Amino acid sequence: MKQSNSATPDRQVYANSRFEQIPYDLVKEMTWAIVGMGALVLILAGVFSTPDVPMLTAKQVASQDPMVLVNTELSDLASTGEIAQYGPPYNHNNGSVQAIGGFAPQTWLGVTIPVNSAQDNVLNPLQRLAAINPAVSSTLSQWRTASGRTQQAWIQAVQQQLPKATIHNGRLILPQSGTNLGPVPAMVNDYLALANSGLLESAIDAHNGPAPELDRTRSLLLLQGKADHIYAGKLNMKGEQWGIIKETGNYPGAVWLWFYTLLYQIPPYSTAANADLLVVLTVLLVTAVLVFIPFIPGLRSIPRRLRVYRLIWRNYYREQEGQR
Amino acid sequence: MSKNWTRSLRDRLQQEIPMEHLLPDTLPKYVDSYVYLFGVLTLAAFVWIILSGTILAIFGPDWWHVSPVGHFFNSLHFWSIQSFFFFMILHLWAQFLMAAWRDGRHFTWIGGWLMFLVSILAGLTGYLSQNNFDAQWIAVQGKDAMNAAGIGGFFNLLNFGQMYSLHIFVLPLILILLLGGHLLLIRKHGVVEPLPPDPKSEVRQG
Ligand code: HEM
Numbered sequence: 001m002k003q004s005n006s007a008t009p010d011r012q013v014y015a016n017s018r019f020e021q022i023p024y025d026l027v028k029e030m031t032w033a034i035v036g037m038g039a040l041v042l043i044l045a046g047v048f049s050t051p052d053v054p055m056l057t058a059k060q061v062a063s064q065d066p067m068v069l070v071n072t073e074l075s076d077l078a079s080t081g082e083i084a085q086y087g088p089p090y091n092h093n094n095g096s097v098q099a100i101g102g103f104a105p106q107t108w109l110g111v112t113i114p115v116n117s118a119q120d121n122v123l124n125p126l127q128r129l130a131a132i133n134p135a136v137s138s139t140l141s142q143w144r145t146a147s148g149r150t151q152q153a154w155i156q157a158v159q160q161q162l163p164k165a166t167i168h169n170g171r172l173i174l175p176q177s178g179t180n181l182g183p184v185p186a187m188v189n190d191y192l193a194l195a196n197s198g199l200l201e202s203a204i205d206a207h208n209g210p211a212p213e214l215d216r217t218r219s220l221l222l223l224q225g226k227a228d229h230i231y232a233g234k235l236n237m238k239g240e241q242w243g244i245i246k247e248t249g250n251y252p253g254a255v256w257l258w259f260y261t262l263l264y265q266i267p268p269y270s271t272a273a274n275a276d277l278l279v280v281l282t283v284l285l286v287t288a289v290l291v292f293i294p295f296i297p298g299l300r301s302i303p304r305r306l307r308v309y310r311l312i313w314r315n316y317y318r319e320q321e322g323q324r
Numbered sequence: 325m326s327k328n329w330t331r332s333l334r335d336r337l338q339q340e341i342p343m344e345h346l347l348p349d350t351l352p353k354y355v356d357s358y359v360y361l362f363g364v365l366t367l368a369a370f371v372w373i374i375l376s377g378t379i380l381a382i383f384g385p386d387w388w389h390v391s392p393v394g395h396f397f398n399s400l401h402f403w404s405i406q407s408f409f410f411f412m413i414l415h416l417w418a419q420f421l422m423a424a425w426r427d428g429r430h431f432t433w434i435g436g437w438l439m440f441l442v443s444i445l446a447g448l449t450g451y452l453s454q455n456n457f458d459a460q461w462i463a464v465q466g467k468d469a470m471n472a473a474g475i476g477g478f479f480n481l482l483n484f485g486q487m488y489s490l491h492i493f494v495l496p497l498i499l500i501l502l503l504g505g506h507l508l509l510i511r512k513h514g515v516v517e518p519l520p521p522d523p524k525s526e527v528r529q530g
Contacts (some may be wrong), residue, residue: 015514045403
């Protein structure tokens, strides 16, 4: 097939030139393809536009579901929340570490994005508020000078009352007040005030190094649980609804990830605690097989068996077979 | 005498892929199907992605949320991406069904897959650069998979600055380089030949 040409012995014959040629204009074809595609996307953009639902803010949560914010604040403060317990890359716990037996890539790099949810999400922002409102200072120093045990007891005492508590004018109203609650009710009120002012995210991220507004990791982690899920549920974007590959509204999202998201819907992935790791590994494996298919006997013959190529080159085969 | 690097590069290019092969004005007669358009249309959509994305980059990431003209360019970008993936996937399937990796074209196939994977990353970082609830939701939902895979510690979906710079510079650059390689390889090897007529059909070849 690849015999060399005697005129230029070191040069292989260009495979295509062994076949009968037809005229072709590459530049013209490309130009018209760009023009045609331009028309298509102009029309699609003009007719369908794009969705743009604003980010969920702590201010919005404080006014729409204030109890969600209060619950988040208290579990962050008590270090019992999901992120406090998460593990690498945020901290040294293991609440969200996924492994297959002893295989846990999540732990390999250790803690590269340290997050201390009590400090980062609650105490530091309140500290910033104290610079504006000195009353917050005394609340915080009461908190700081207490022992860890006392702090936990205060939080639990407030948490126990939360199911019957209400929020009125941005203030937490508990069924019973008392010294066993310590400064926690005041800290909740200050936190709600900070959220209602719209400054909570900035106060959280302010500790993120030189350009905090570019890295919103910590403020995004504050709302990542219940708050985001309630909002996503309202927009039909949850996982059960195939939301990760769907945009808000009826727009197509990353539909090319259908295989990835499909796996999450079927067993064993759908029920596994380490679903993310299993799905990622499966997708990597399937992708590797497809990438290297030219070298895999059997699999690389599938197209030959499927015979769709007979359709693609049907004129060629008709001519070839007609000649014989 | 030391070798002249410039001359060897020129000779090499001349030999591997002479101008007539790079920019052909004839094609083999078997190139006679609409499936050959899928690659060209993918490329055309990519051109519109770059054009619309450049406009969005010039005015900055907040512009399109407040300006109707900006929003239109965002829509243009979005639908170019949808078209790009639509035609790329058709192209990928067509190349599969033709077993177009034959006769030394395996790097065209592998490079195509690399482009598909880099495009997925580009799409992901693009969604994350939006500064709206889609971005927020994808970031908090996607972080667990990245963390489980062990890359979340340096590929932080919650870090807008990182996602944005990957999206508007690094990944497009990689895609353009890979695309250049893809096109050169395609022209170097020429269009893949039809599979030999089916051995099971009555009419056999040669
Ligand atoms: C950025 C996305 C891509 C662009 C812009 C692109 C563009 C092109 C173009 C213009 C051609 C020549 C015309 C044609 O056959 O359609 C081509 C050929 C080819 N592409 Fe792609 N492609 C892309 C992605 C892929 C992917 C994902 C694969 C498969 C994994 C792939 C595999 C191939 C192969 C094997 C050929 C050679 C076909 C032949 O020799 O006839 N490409 N590509």
